Amino acid sequence: MTGSHGDRNTPARSGRNVLLALLPPALAIWSAGCTTEGITVVSWGGSYEEACSKALFEPFSAETGIEVLVEDFNGGLAQVRAQVETGNVYWDVVDLEMADVVKGCDEGLLEVVDIDEFPSAPDGTAARDDYFAGTYSECGGGGLYASAIFAYNRETFPNKQPSKLEDFFDLAKFPGRRGMRRTPVANLELALMADGVPTDDVYAVLSTPEGVDRAFRKLDAIKAEVVWWETGAQPPQMLADQEVVMSTAFNGRIFNAQVLEGQPFTIVWDGQVLDYGQLAVVAGTPRLEAAKQFLLFASRVESMAAIGRYIAYSPTRRSGMSLISTHAETGVDMRPHMPSAPENLARALRNDPDWWTTHADEMTERFSAWLAR
């Protein structure tokens, strides 16, 4: 290499200089990622994430001094698995649907937490007994109910209005197109309930081949009139445009349209499928202590109820319902809008994440084949 000594402008050398120049910022970014000062919490974006920011992330930072960095994702465990398998974990806490908490826990992608460490209810009930049955898992903390309901636009039905789940499947009484989410989850349950299966038996019936056939037969009855939606924002839009006469939806989205946008929508709570999610700590995070601290904070009944001041999702702990108050911005009483309000629970099914973890693949394949026919 003697020839290149005096020559300061060889490409190789300037390349090395560029690398050297880039080194300090790269080191800074790297070390920032390694501090224990902040944790990264991954959430769903939109109005739900805003609610969590105000009711959960900011109060947590104020109390502990631990900064919360928020990232968005679209659910699922793919990124979590990729991080855990490569040993490069940069997410600390993830907000997951319950079936994913169960699956992630099974696969060792999430840290196990001890529910006996969770803060007890204001009246002293232990967290274990305060959570509704089946709404906590070995790897989850916090927790909110969101519900799959169906809603209609009052302008579409000025006279006779749907009032029960059976009406959704009754084309003779309520003709017109219906919106449904393009997934077997919750739809098979709705079909069976509308076909007369009591809520307690739905998953037992679905566990038999005849039960699955029965659910699909019930869906067959309205198949020709169904518009399949993909994202949560679509149902309120389709109802407002009167593209469909009724649609299944997440209750929080319909609440926003009703209360914040003044849309003439009504939710039919009869036959609702209660769905829920929890926060979970990614296995192997270098910020385990801070992440667990956050999980405990989010598991307080007060934290869960605080989120319910911004969005119509309710705590999965029994003592939470009494702490529900008004909407933080409009002052609307949130109680009647909550999935777990007693009057909304007259006929309600709680989604069984364990059943879905076992049967999701089969059902999804069958559902896709059914759709294409």
Add this chain to the structure above:
Amino acid sequence: MARTLSRARLRAAALTLPLLAFVGVTFIAPLGSMLVRSFHEPHVADALPQTLASLRAWDGASVPSEDTFRILATELRRLDQQRKLGGVATRINRLAGGMRSTIMDTARALRTAEPVSWRETLTATDPAWGDEAAWLAVRRAGERYTMRHYLNALDLDRDSSGNIVAQSPDRRIYLPLLLRTLGVSLAITFICLILGYPVAYLIANASPARANLLLLLVLVPFWTSLLVRTTSWIVLLQNQGVVNDLLVAAGIIGDDGRLALVYNMVGTLVAMTQVLLPFMILPLYAVMRSISPMYLRAASSLGATFWQGFVRVYWPQSLPGVAAGSLLVFILSIGYYITPALVGGRTGQLISNMIAYHMQESLNWGLAAALGVILLLAVMLLYLVYNRLVGIERMRLS
């Protein structure tokens, strides 16, 4: 002298090292690891080594011996304590639906049981253990190297005696989806060509000022967010949408006869064609601009009609652009899934939606990888055919 030259060449080659490293780390390595996943599944084999060893001697026709039951119970217990059972159960579940809960329930029961007969205890917990099917599923899930993801991706499966059979009709989805994806992509490519060719011709032969304006009209939608464009199509095409309203107002259709233009194949074709049209027009325009108008003039001065001149003189010269544009649109539309998912309704699902499902939700990365490989092979096959028909060396982007 020669040494200096070769050193310079070496240095130049060294300059491409960052790029090579980048491609290696971000493209080749992940692609390779996904490829390997499509046939390599060591998870169950590593977790249940003794059970699998004891099943190797089993005839598969009757329920295994008490000894096998004992070995399985011991290994399930160990995995349960190590918190590794879930992953194993999920993988066996893919071969026989319901096995996940069978295994999880059994492990839960084994936490307290101290059985005399393992066989009785296990079958009492879940009768599935009394059926050979459960054991066959365990044995097959334990194959370290397996073709089953490829079989499943082609709607095939193995029956209990190991013969390859077609999947039951209500679970056959991947082949129809693959064919639909290819069909939709071909249709979109064709429509884009029909619509894009005259536009590109117009731009290439317009005065510079007008050409700039027209190009801008092509590019503005190109710069607009994909989601915005897709949702705009919903607003335009839906039942109570602009197009139907106009048709009703003009008296062409009655109010009860509104056309279904979205949430079906029509919506998919319209929206995807609009989204991908620039990818056809731009390469066409680039090639057409280099075709001198002299050729057509010469043709007509020799007595050719416009059509004769076009077919025999202009079209062959524009072919490299046609080839490039078609290939670009075709390849892009094969991987598309947001647009069809939003406007496609019941039939809008394409193969990439299923790949995404297995990547993100079911975490069956083996099947996702196999589907990806099959899609890649299908595209390469089409590419070869295309090359024979059009000739890839004639393709030009400008």
